Amino acid sequence: MSDPISRLDQFRADAPGAPINSAAEARRRGDQIRRRTRAAVTAGVAAVAAVVAGPVIFLSTGLGDRGIDPAPATSDSAVASSPSASDLTRANLPTEDDLVADDPYPAWTQEQTYDGEGTNAYNDCLTESLGDAGAQATFRRDFVAKPGEEMADAAGTLNAVVAEFDSPDEAEKVSVDLSDAAISCPGVKGAELAGTLPVEGGVISSGSIDVVTYQPDDPDMNAVWETATAVVAADDRVLVMTRKRGVQDYVSPTTLQTSAVNAAYRMVGATPPRAPSTDPTATGPPTEDVLGDANLVAADELPALDRFESALGWNGYTPTPDVPTLACQKEWLSSLGATAKVATDYRWDTDRAMVGQVHVAVLEFADEDAAGAAYNEVMEWMEVCPANKLGVDPTVTSLPIDVSDDLDAGPKRAARSQATYPGLDGGDSTWFETELVAEYETRLVLVGYGELAGPCPPSTGDKNDPCYQPDQPDSWPDRILAIEKAAVTAGISDLR
Known part of the structure; x- marks a missing residue:
């Protein structure tokens, strides 16, 4: 197994590009939390972003014997909270609308709710119950990925436990102890730290997310277990949110950032600042009415790929879950923190193979500052092509x-880059992709347009270029610009 610490560059904090704690800093963080003064409870909006991990493929038939047991059907009253004057109730637990479903996984849905901490362990790293730690009352809710949806089996499980203590000081002390336990994970042999991230803002007094990985008991499972633990203190209450899943070495550590902040609002009886999209991979109407099909370029608006005949022309399709909008995309687009998203994909097929692809995503943000930060992040992806x-x-x-002046739609700014990657036949075939990001007010439009050629590009008008092909039309540059114009015009049509 590769060193999980080497994957920390993909585990990001609130602001795009923000650094995360090193492993050494993570191990010192418990002392830092003890010295941190609690923030005043406010109704401010927490600026958060969910980092998404790539897909997981299991060669075995299941997740092994260490999988979390399903909650029994009669568990609603199985473990009651200890008698107290606490006013904590099930209403202080998060709902599925508060949770971010990371690309490419489906939305989370409620599976079971408990009065108390439940009848089975909810976190492999925590060996002491919240009741034993002095909680007056506890409640728990379990979530699973929406059954029957693609990638649901690989999403793992997620649960949230809320507890109330005698005082804010007691809640703070317990949260520090829980966070330390999440880092060291004494309940599992051979656990390795894969990432740690502070959680602050909004109603939160203090908080952290700690991720560990460890080998499964099942030798046929071609992945490792990952447990991500978010511990948040707010006033005299503590939230513990846990996600467990199987991951392969190349997958970025999970983060519960936005979900934990929204759950913290629920825990103190407040409404989260906004409900995140419950399906960030959706290509149809978004969960908010800000964006819709009118913001997506139609097939008949795209210029023909005149180098190849096609019976269908540009044809809409659903790509496999691991196909991003841009080949140089470092993270799934949900990591940019958009409040809404629509996307579409087209392909140009000959009778032998796909030779052209168009991927478009339109993202809406809370304000122009958020859109600008996301634009800068995408620009970084395009410059270094890191993932x-x-x-x-x-x-x-x-x-x-x-290229902002070249686009008739008039975006605030727009940039184009080009990248190549090999075709699937292993020969000289190469995908030549043009990538565009355009910003207009609170919105970004991303366009990835690829043509299969090779080893030379699709066309060149320079007769001195070794790749010059007099028998090929020099229409590639015009085709690129026409696709970009059509996509951006549609993407911001309701803002102009």
């Missing part, structure tokens, strides 16, 4: 250049 969700290593062939 490869396609399973290949794209190579940047043209750094981002300003």
